[in-house]
Amino acid sequence: MHNKTIAELSIALRDGQVSSTELTTQMLQRVKTHDATLNSFVTVTEDLALAQARAADERIAAGAAGPLTGIPIAHKDIFCTLDVRTSCGSRMLEGFVSPYDATVVANLQRAGAVMLGKTNMDEFAMGSSNETSYYGPVRNPWDTETVPGGSSGGSAAAVAARLCAAATGTDTGGSIRQPAALTGITGLKPTYGRCSRWGMIAFASSLDQAGPMTRSAEDAALMLAAMAGFDERDSTSAQRPVDDYVGALGSPIKGVRIGIVKEFMGEGLDAGVGASVSAALDELTRLGAELVEVSLPNAGLSVPAYYVVAPAECSSNLARFDGVRYGHRCTDPKDLEDLYKRSRSEGFGAEVKRRIMIGTYALSAGYYDAYYLKAQKVRQLIADDFRRAFAACDVIVGPTAPGTAFRLGEKADDPVSMYLQDIYTIAVNLAGLPGMSIPAPASDGMPVGLQLIGNYFDEARLLNVAHQLQLATDWHRQAPADFV
Amino acid sequence: MQWETVIGLEIHTQLATRSKIFSGSSTAFGAEPNTQASLIDLGMPGVLPVLNKEAVRMAVRFGKAIGAQVAERSVFARKNYFYPDLPKGYQISQYELPVVGSGVVEIVLEDGSTRPVGVTRAHLEEDAGKSLHEDFHGMTGIDLNRAGTPLLEIVSEPDMRSAKEAVAYAKKIHQIVTYIGICDGNMQEGSFRMDANVSIRPKGQAEFGTRAELKNINSFRFLEKAINFEVARQIEVIEDGGKVVQETRLYDANKDETRSMRSKEEANDYRYFPDPDLLPLEIDAAFIAEVVEGMPELPDARRERFESEYGLSAYDADVLTGSRIQADYFEAAARTGGDAKLTANWVMGDLAAALNKEGVDIADCPVAAADLGLLVARIRDNTISGKIAKDVFAAMWAGEGSADQVIEAKGLKQITDTGAIEALVDEVLAANSAQVENYRSADPDKQPKMLGFFVGQIMKRSQGKANPQQVNELLRRKLGG
Numbered sequence: 006m007h008n009k010t011i012a013e014l015s016i017a018l019r020d021g022q023v024s025s026t027e028l029t030t031q032m033l034q035r036v037k038t039h040d041a042t043l044n045s046f047v048t049v050t051e052d053l054a055l056a057q058a059r060a061a062d063e064r065i066a067a068g069a070a071g072p073l074t075g076i077p078i079a080h081k082d083i084f085c086t087l088d089v090r091t092s093c094g095s096r097m098l099e100g101f102v103s104p105y106d107a108t109v110v111a112n113l114q115r116a117g118a119v120m121l122g123k124t125n126m127d128e129f130a131m132g133s134s135n136e137t138s139y140y141g142p143v144r145n146p147w148d149t150e151t152v153p154g155g156s157s158g159g160s161a162a163a164v165a166a167r168l169c170a171a172a173t174g175t176d177t178g179g180s181i182r183q184p185a186a187l188t189g190i191t192g193l194k195p196t197y198g199r200c201s202r203w204g205m206i207a208f209a210s211s212l213d214q215a216g217p218m219t220r221s222a223e224d225a226a227l228m229l230a231a232m233a234g235f236d237e238r239d240s241t242s243a244q245r246p247v248d249d250y251v252g253a254l255g256s257p258i259k260g261v262r263i264g265i266v267k268e269f270m271g272e273g274l275d276a277g278v279g280a281s282v283s284a285a286l287d288e289l290t291r292l293g294a295e296l297v298e299v300s301l302p303n304a305g306l307s308v309p310a311y312y313v314v315a316p317a318e319c320s321s322n323l324a325r326f327d328g329v330r331y332g333h334r335c336t337d338p339k340d341l342e343d344l345y346k347r348s349r350s351e352g353f354g355a356e357v358k359r360r361i362m363i364g365t366y367a368l369s370a371g372y373y374d375a376y377y378l379k380a381q382k383v384r385q386l387i388a389d390d391f392r393r394a395f396a397a398c399d400v401i402v403g404p405t406a407p408g409t410a411f412r413l414g415e416k417a418d419d420p421v422s423m424y425l426q427d428i429y430t431i432a433v434n435l436a437g438l439p440g441m442s443i444p445a446p447a448s449d450g451m452p453v454g455l456q457l458i459g460n461y462f463d464e465a466r467l468l469n470v471a472h473q474l475q476l477a478t479d480w481h482r483q484a485p486a487d488f489v
Numbered sequence: 490m491q492w493e494t495v496i497g498l499e500i501h502t503q504l505a506t507r508s509k510i511f512s513g514s515s516t517a518f519g520a521e522p523n524t525q526a527s528l529i530d531l532g533m534p535g536v537l538p539v540l541n542k543e544a545v546r547m548a549v550r551f552g553k554a555i556g557a558q559v560a561e562r563s564v565f566a567r568k569n570y571f572y573p574d575l576p577k578g579y580q581i582s583q584y585e586l587p588v589v590g591s592g593v594v595e596i597v598l599e600d601g602s603t604r605p606v607g608v609t610r611a612h613l614e615e616d617a618g619k620s621l622h623e624d625f626h627g628m629t630g631i632d633l634n635r636a637g638t639p640l641l642e643i644v645s646e647p648d649m650r651s652a653k654e655a656v657a658y659a660k661k662i663h664q665i666v667t668y669i670g671i672c673d674g675n676m677q678e679g680s681f682r683m684d685a686n687v688s689i690r691p692k693g694q695a696e697f698g699t700r701a702e703l704k705n706i707n708s709f710r711f712l713e714k715a716i717n718f719e720v721a722r723q724i725e726v727i728e729d730g731g732k733v734v735q736e737t738r739l740y741d742a743n744k745d746e747t748r749s750m751r752s753k754e755e756a757n758d759y760r761y762f763p764d765p766d767l768l769p770l771e772i773d774a775a776f777i778a779e780v781v782e783g784m785p786e787l788p789d790a791r792r793e794r795f796e797s798e799y800g801l802s803a804y805d806a807d808v809l810t811g812s813r814i815q816a817d818y819f820e821a822a823a824r825t826g827g828d829a830k831l832t833a834n835w836v837m838g839d840l841a842a843a844l845n846k847e848g849v850d851i852a853d854c855p856v857a858a859a860d861l862g863l864l865v866a867r868i869r870d871n872t873i874s875g876k877i878a879k880d881v882f883a884a885m886w887a888g889e890g891s892a893d894q895v896i897e898a899k900g901l902k903q904i905t906d907t908g909a910i911e912a913l914v915d916e917v918l919a920a921n922s923a924q925v926e927n928y929r930s931a932d933p934d935k936q937p938k939m940l941g942f943f944v945g946q947i948m949k950r951s952q953g954k955a956n957p958q959q960v961n962e963l964l965r966r967k968l969g970g
Contacts, residue, residue: 084535085533101534104528104533202537203535203536203537206535210765210766211765237539238537238539240540241765241768318762321569321578321760323578324569324577325577326534327571327573329631330576330631331534345571365760368569368762370760373762
């Protein structure tokens with residue numbers, strides 16, 4: 006049962022092949038069995054999950070079920086969950102119990118999804134390997150000596166290992182897509198503003214976006230349909246109706262123009278990943294899509310621009326963690342200065358501190374114009390590049406990450422090499438576009454991610470292209486051998 | 490050396506919205522600590538601000554009131570610094586693009602002359618909470634009820650040249666913001682707080698001297714004293730061969746001095762940047778038109794109208810329009826009183842004196858405007874004399890009822906019956922024949938003064954109720970005859 010997708014489980018639940026309580030119990034058991042190895046969950050909410058499952062069973066019995074009713078999912082621990090610990094992967098929020106639900110969490114709960122627990126992540130979503138978590142690294146179910154990617158590494162590993170049917174993630178520079186790529190699942194970062202950020206602990210507010218992590222494009226459509234929508238509590242959320250993502254899945258992709266970014270297919274890309282991406286492109290061509298070459302001349306500036314904008318915003322967003330009202334506070338502070346210094350020094354890990362320092366510097370008097378303002382201009386250039394590219398194509402396709410999963414510790418001491426993990430994903434966040442990662446053929450037995458980038462609010466088309474490819478292939482059906 | 494003082498003011502006016510600028514919490518003053526602090530005000534993880542449209546409306550109203558440009562597009566920025574009563578570690582304010590651009594207000598100086606003072610800008614921002622240093626045994630308590638209260642910070646040009654001018658300007662701004670109903674103006678509760686940038690320069694020099702910023706002054710009197718102290722201090726520093734350093738200073742009202750709070754070197758680098766949680770604030774012409782439509786009459790226009798409509802002197806019109814509530818009171822009283830000049834005298838005279846004596850604000854005046862008007866009407870229709878009216882007013886103030894009720898209850902109705910008054914006059918003349926003789930033999934120009942004796946006697950006999958004009962007339966006739 007755990008190998009089934011949401012779409013399949015939904016039918017099984019409706020047809021009475023299994024109850025949500027049975028399914029939830031089974032999944033909780035799998036978490037107990039496997040998560041000692043993976044460390045993908047930081048909190049398991051067993052009692053809550055079973056209570057929600059019972060309520061879902063009643064709803065199913067009453068014939069009032071939706072497609073997500075009774076489906077066991079997990080939330081990245083960046084989402085605030087009422088009366089449940091919300092740590093954001095940090096010592097700073099160890100033991101912090103949120104007094105409210107994030108909108109995304111509330112939306113999924115309303116849709117009937119069952120929350121199994123909260124998943125591990127890079128501290129405050131800063132990382133690409135899930136090694137910066139205070140709660141220890143997450144291991145990749147395909148090879149437990151490798152990382153699952155980050156920052157939504159816990160969600161990715163849990164979905165890949167079939168510990169939950171789907172999970173939520175957040176993506177600021179690639180944090181949904183890169184771990185989805187490294188663990189062989191489907192992950193979608195929607196257009197900026199499509200999902201509410203209310204209750205999602207901010208890393209870089211102008212880039213952060215929530216999205217689903219699933220085992221198929223169809224499941225991503227089901228999840229996104231519940232997650233997305235305008236929220237009056239988030240001024241940056243989009244005031245436009247949510248498209249019918251599931252309804253849009255049936256269109257043939259004959260004639261769809263696929264843009265190949267020439268800057269993404271050259272230097273720096275692992276040969277195996279390159280071959281895998283080419284195989285996927287061949288399959289898209291076989292299905293009738295047309296390939297066109299497009300250019301993003303400023304894409305090379307995206308990583309440096311990102312590492313100014315994101316740290317700048319994070320340096321301000323994380324100022325509230327000061328030991329005064331909640332979260333970690335040092336023992337016996339001498340005075341106010343001591344309270345701040347020690348609480349924050351003890352509460353934050355090295356990567357978070359590095360980014361706070363970078364961001365503080367970039368915003369400081371005399372440097373603002375040279376860094377922050379310039380980075381914002383680069384952002385505009387990148388958005389313009391995409392606008393021109395989308396005049397010539399409907400969907401951009403390329404690699405999600407430059408390589409497959411790397412070994413734990415391999416890049417931990419080399420931040421720049423770690424930052425380059427997001428070289429193909431970051432431009433999408435800077436422009437605010439939707440992006441998706443779906444499995445391409447494996448390389449040396451390890452998953453490879455194929456990135457699909459759409460125009461603003463064109464999630465329905467992205468999902469359909471992904472779905473058509475998944476109907477024709479079984480790449481997304483591959484599972485890590487030890488977790489089937 | 491002759492020194493010239495240069496002053497610019499930054500005034501923080503608390504906007505009179507019901508809820509906070511970025512959350513739905515109440516802004517009411519004086520609640521139990523932290524009972525008016527929502528998740529947003531507490532700066533919980535994951536919360537987001539949503540702009541209160543009413544605060545924008547009020548800012549626009551101010552902009553239009555001083556003839557300033559209202560920005561079609563303004564931007565909220567984060568001002569980053571750490572302080573325990575600043576929950577997010579940054580204050581949401583406006584920096585490069587404020588909602589209100591430059592405007593001008595006219596101030597009236599003591600000699601009656603007027604002078605324009607430039608307003609550089611006005612921007613919206615949120616207030617911080619309060620740190621409570623008492624009752625916590627070496628610790629500090631934090632009350633976040635005030636956190637997120639909307640402020641409009643009004644920044645002037647360095648156009649003022651004396652403490653008195655600064656006070657006149659501050660009073661003018663106070664008058665405007667209270668008139669247009671965007672601020673309650675309550676200085677004790679911190680609804681109107683002033684920072685003064687003060688510098689001196691040799692008379693005739695074009696460049697400004699180094700300024701000191703005097704923070705958080707909450708009364709006009711303290712503003713004047715703080716500036717005067719600071720000017721004297723700076724002159725002394727320079728004349729002793731020293732240099733004024735750029736710094737923030739605090740005025741201590743108890744010691745009547747300013748002292749250094751922090752120097753420029755210790756000043757925070759606020760690292761302003763546009764707040765990514767809020768979209769740029771866009772204000773269209775329709776919104777502005779709607780605000781202008783609902784704009785109350787401004788003080789200068791009202792003063793002119795009081796002169797033309799009620800025939801009041803410039804002085805009376807100025808005093809009565811000093812505050813909107815006083816002007817409203819006057820107009821309501823004049824409507825029932827029917828005599829604007831007489832009503833004005835009462836509002837500025839007996840009423841003002843009573844309010845002053847009892848330390849009561851006109852907003853809490855125990856005598857309603859319409860009731861005062863009725864009292865004026867009773868003087869006008871000769872039911873009572875002006876003198877008796879003072880007693881009636883005192884009774885009204887004491888809560889003994891309306892003018893008519895007091896007159897009735899105390900039997901104060903004026904005697905206007907000529908026969909009754911004549912009888913009183915005759916009685917008094919008969920009982921004082923010696924004085925009558927003296928009067929008649931006296932020098933004509935001394936007679937008017939002597940007449941007062943008889944008037945007094947008659948009024949006493951009538952318990953003040955005899956109509957004084959009639960008494961005078963009858964007396965003159967009988968004594969002359």
